[in-house]
Amino acid sequence: MADALVYLYAVTDADAPEPDVEEGVDGAPVRRVGTGRLAAVVSSVDAVRFGEDALKRSLEDVQWLEATARAHHGVVDAAALAGPVAPVRMATVYLDDSRVRALLTDSAAAFTAALDRVRGRVEWGVKGFAVAPDAPRDPEPDPGSGTGPGASYLARRLAERRRAAHGHEAALEAAEAAHRALAATSLASRRYPPQDPRLSGRREEMVLNAAYLVKTEGALRQVVEEHTGRGLRLELTGPWAPYSFATLEEP
Amino acid sequence: MTSGGLPAPGRSRDPGHRQESTNLADILERVLDKGIVIAGDIRVNLLDIELLTIKIRLLVASVDKAREMGIDWWEHDPTLSSGQRDLAEENRSLRERIGALEAGRAAAGDGERRAVERSDG
Numbered sequence: 088m089a090d091a092l093v094y095l096y097a098v099t100d101a102d103a104p105e106p107d108v109e110e111g112v113d114g115a116p117v118r119r120v121g122t123g124r125l126a127a128v129v130s131s132v133d134a135v136r137f138g139e140d141a142l143k144r145s146l147e148d149v150q151w152l153e154a155t156a157r158a159h160h161g162v163v164d165a166a167a168l169a170g171p172v173a174p175v176r177m178a179t180v181y182l183d184d185s186r187v188r189a190l191l192t193d194s195a196a197a198f199t200a201a202l203d204r205v206r207g208r209v210e211w212g213v214k215g216f217a218v219a220p221d222a223p224r225d226p227e228p229d230p231g232s233g234t235g236p237g238a239s240y241l242a243r244r245l246a247e248r249r250r251a252a253h254g255h256e257a258a259l260e261a262a263e264a265a266h267r268a269l270a271a272t273s274l275a276s277r278r279y280p281p282q283d284p285r286l287s288g289r290r291e292e293m294v295l296n297a298a299y300l301v302k303t304e305g306a307l308r309q310v311v312e313e314h315t316g317r318g319l320r321l322e323l324t325g326p327w328a329p330y331s332f333a334t335l336e337e338p
Numbered sequence: 339m340t341s342g343g344l345p346a347p348g349r350s351r352d353p354g355h356r357q358e359s360t361n362l363a364d365i366l367e368r369v370l371d372k373g374i375v376i377a378g379d380i381r382v383n384l385l386d387i388e389l390l391t392i393k394i395r396l397l398v399a400s401v402d403k404a405r406e407m408g409i410d411w412w413e414h415d416p417t418l419s420s421g422q423r424d425l426a427e428e429n430r431s432l433r434e435r436i437g438a439l440e441a442g443r444a445a446a447g448d449g450e451r452r453a454v455e456r457s458d459g
């Protein structure tokens with residue numbers, strides 16, 4: 088194993104079943120390294136490709152990044168189906184299994200507390216988008232009323248802009264109200280900055296980006312339905328492994 | 339990107355519950371920004387991760403990459419679709435300028451600027 092490093096995905100209970108996943112990052116098989124009540128979900132990876140220099144370069148390669156992020160997430164997801172899981176940030180790499188065991192031993196109390204916080208719970212994401220309210224069905228300006236096509240175009244644009252500004256304010260307020268209601272039905276919640284439209288692939292402005300820790304998502308789903316409308320569209324994503332809540336500190 | 343393939347293992351147990359093709363932005367947000375942060379033996383600077391997020395945004399704006407990633411928002415935006423080549427070109431030149439600026443930071447002081455400051459004082 089001298090030519091291999093150990094890629095760490097997540098920490099879980101030692102007595103949780105093996106995660107059911109074919110392969111991890113870089114096509115590597117997934118295994119577990121256990122000590123005491125904890126187990127680390129890991130893969131042995133190529134020492135060159137996951138060495139410091141290569142890793143730094145690879146993180147800038149979007150295709151590598153996408154493949155690795157999806158593989159990392161796939162393993163975390165499978166581990167979350169098998170038991171409580173504390174996901175570790177992507178690209179956390181150790182020299183060998185003994186270093187991973189040392190981590191588990193040294194931080195046993197913190198990992199156990201993190202796993203206890205998320206045991207039997209899942210994370211759901213809610214994103215809110217400002218959507219243009221339906222334009223009122225103004226009759227087209229009468230062409231014979233003295234306003235030229237230019238003036239009526241400008242009047243129409245001005246009205247659109249006023250509606251958009253008003254809609255934006257309304258969407259932000261609606262998003263705050265939705266978040267309060269969602270948080271009230273959850274065990275914990277965290278808010279995140281809105282995603283850049285270029286990253287979200289969406290044209291609408293994101294006005295809410297939050298994660299909620301719940302046992303089941305029924306109540307969240309109901310709030311999402313109740314608060315969708317009036318210039319706000321809410322989207323529920325999940326279930327996610329508790330990326331936002333299995334932290335080593337209290338979230 | 340995942341369509342047409344065999345069902346992913348681990349998902350078949352829970353059909354209809356988990357999403358087959360999760361949004362890449364959502365995944366990146368979680369695997370890079372969230373999760374437990376521990377310094378492994380192979381050091382990836384925290385700052386690198388933050389810079390990475392910015393870089394992804396620049397890269398996503400590059401048309402070819404974005405299309406590969408299944409993001410095609412510009413094709414629905416009439417103000418952008420006509421100038422998509424310019425946008426990619428602009429991003430390329432911006433990246434070159436960032437590289438040049440980073441390289442130039444260590445370079446020697448600027449004599450001309452000092453001359454201007456002297457004439458002002």
